[in-house]
Amino acid sequence: MFDKYLIVDDSLRNVGPADAPTGFAFDAKLGYYRGLGLSMIEALDIKIDGEPVDRAAVRFDEGKGPLTLDEMETAYDRRWPFGAAATITVERPGGLAPGEHHLAFTERLRVSYMPFPSMNADEKTLSI
Amino acid sequence: MISKIKRGVSLYSFQEEMFLGQMSVEDCVAFAASIGARGIEILPEQNMPNFPDIDDREVAWWKELMAKHGTELTCYDMFLDTKRRKDRLMTDEEQVESIRRDLVLCNRLGIRNMRVLVFVRPDILERCVPYAEDLDVHMGVEVHAPWHMEHAWILRTVEVADRLGTKHLGLLPDMGIFMKHFPPVYRDRFIRQGARPEVAQFIIDQHDQKIMAEYTIYEVAVNMKGNPAEVRMAELLRHQPYANPKRIRDYIPYFRHIQAKFYEMTEDYRDPSHAYDEVIAELVAGGWDGYLSSEYEGNRWIQDVQPVDSREQVRRQHVMFERLIAQAEGAR
Numbered sequence: 361m362f363d364k365y366l367i368v369d370d371s372l373r374n375v376g377p378a379d380a381p382t383g384f385a386f387d388a389k390l391g392y393y394r395g396l397g398l399s400m401i402e403a404l405d406i407k408i409d410g411e412p413v414d415r416a417a418v419r420f421d422e423g424k425g426p427l428t429l430d431e432m433e434t435a436y437d438r439r440w441p442f443g444a445a446a447t448i449t450v451e452r453p454g455g456l457a458p459g460e461h462h463l464a465f466t467e468r469l470r471v472s473y474m475p476f477p478s479m480n481a482d483e484k485t486l487s488i
Numbered sequence: 489m490i491s492k493i494k495r496g497v498s499l500y501s502f503q504e505e506m507f508l509g510q511m512s513v514e515d516c517v518a519f520a521a522s523i524g525a526r527g528i529e530i531l532p533e534q535n536m537p538n539f540p541d542i543d544d545r546e547v548a549w550w551k552e553l554m555a556k557h558g559t560e561l562t563c564y565d566m567f568l569d570t571k572r573r574k575d576r577l578m579t580d581e582e583q584v585e586s587i588r589r590d591l592v593l594c595n596r597l598g599i600r601n602m603r604v605l606v607f608v609r610p611d612i613l614e615r616c617v618p619y620a621e622d623l624d625v626h627m628g629v630e631v632h633a634p635w636h637m638e639h640a641w642i643l644r645t646v647e648v649a650d651r652l653g654t655k656h657l658g659l660l661p662d663m664g665i666f667m668k669h670f671p672p673v674y675r676d677r678f679i680r681q682g683a684r685p686e687v688a689q690f691i692i693d694q695h696d697q698k699i700m701a702e703y704t705i706y707e708v709a710v711n712m713k714g715n716p717a718e719v720r721m722a723e724l725l726r727h728q729p730y731a732n733p734k735r736i737r738d739y740i741p742y743f744r745h746i747q748a749k750f751y752e753m754t755e756d757y758r759d760p761s762h763a764y765d766e767v768i769a770e771l772v773a774g775g776w777d778g779y780l781s782s783e784y785e786g787n788r789w790i791q792d793v794q795p796v797d798s799r800e801q802v803r804r805q806h807v808m809f810e811r812l813i814a815q816a817e818g819a820r
Contacts, residue, residue, distance in 0.1 A: 362788075
């Protein structure tokens with residue numbers, strides 16, 4: 361319902377020391393008309409320039425500290441509020457080269473009243 | 489006969505602008521008040537970033553907001569995360585406790601209606617009735633398409649309410665169950681996704697004739713060799729029922745609030761899809777006195793090609809409400 365707005369414009373950047381980035385990050389919103397507990401975020405699938413990112417390399421932070429996707433599964437006391445941008449970080453020594461990159465992002469949510477998972481996807485070309 | 493039907497708005501209606509940070513909760517309330525929509529329905533899990541930890545200061549903020557704009561909180565839309573854990577469903581006890589948590593917050597906010605998601609089991613709600621009675625909150629099971637007032641699942645809640653003789657469990661109709669015509673904004677989106685106009689028109693014609701969805705789906709998917717957009721459009725028919733408006737009057741004792749779903753209002757103040765004219769006539773004739781609470785859900789169908797203007801859409805719906813209520817009053 362909010363697919364085209366999931367990846368926040370102009371939010372792609374490298375993280376870590378400027379001369380030796382440890383990865384890259386972008387900001388994203390939850391594709392849902394309400395907030396959701398982090399334990400119900402089943403997957404945050406990322407492709408950068410067509411290449412899938414390993415699940416273990418992803419960190420999520422809605423403002424209370426970074427978590428791996430596995431740690432999110434039992435983060436029962438934390439929520440991703442409606443309309444709020446969270447920081448998604450990908451561990452990748454060296455980060456991304458300056459210039460344009462194509463970012464594809466899919467959220468798989470466990471929405472209790474739906475018989476199947478809620479899939480939400482966005483893709484954008486962003487510059488570093 | 490003067491109708492006592494009241495006009496309100498669910499904050500759900502402004503999800504596009506709120507999601508994008510273009511409208512605050514107060515902007516939504518102020519707008520509602522400006523068009524004479526005095527009842528405000530909220531989704532705490534949307535409108536309260538700290539949910540479920542809501543302190544007394546935040547509760548006071550909501551009450552002051554209502555006083556400032558001359559509005560009142562009408563309905564609390566609850567959710568139930570039965571799939572909160574990956575390894576198992578919530579136990580019955582956990583479900584009851586989650587609903588009780590919502591009933592308590594609903595009561596603290598001074599709200600007397602709670603929208604219960606349609607998938608919540610009637611036997612779970614039965615266990616919550618004593619809490620709802622203590623807190624004086626009516627639990628209304630959302631009658632949402634493709635369910636309808638007389639669907640067997642919905643009648644199970646009616647049976648529980650009757651058996652307990654309680655005034656605190658019942659229904660909460662969503663007007664999406666009265667979809668008489670397929671929404672043009674749906675059609676246009678499917679065409680943008682690749683549906684051929686003639687196939688889209690076939691699906692619309694089938695819906696207008698109230699042909700069972702499965703016939704149309706097979707026709708489109710197999711005989712017409714439908715492309716993915718066409719098949720998705722045909723499959724959507726499963727969720728677009730036109731329930732009989734005449735029946736809603738019989739259920740008036742069970743509901744106190746209505747979610748007035750819509751996808752589009754035209755410039756001449758008409759809903760091309762839902763039979764509001766027929767439903768409002770029944771509500772007025774039945775002497776119903778609750779809130780018609782706007783629930784605009786058209787944003788997701790048009791946001792790919794045009795800016796969404798939820799305020800204008802809601803305003804148009806309220807012009808229609810005033811016209812249809814006055815017409816129904818005149819007919820009495």
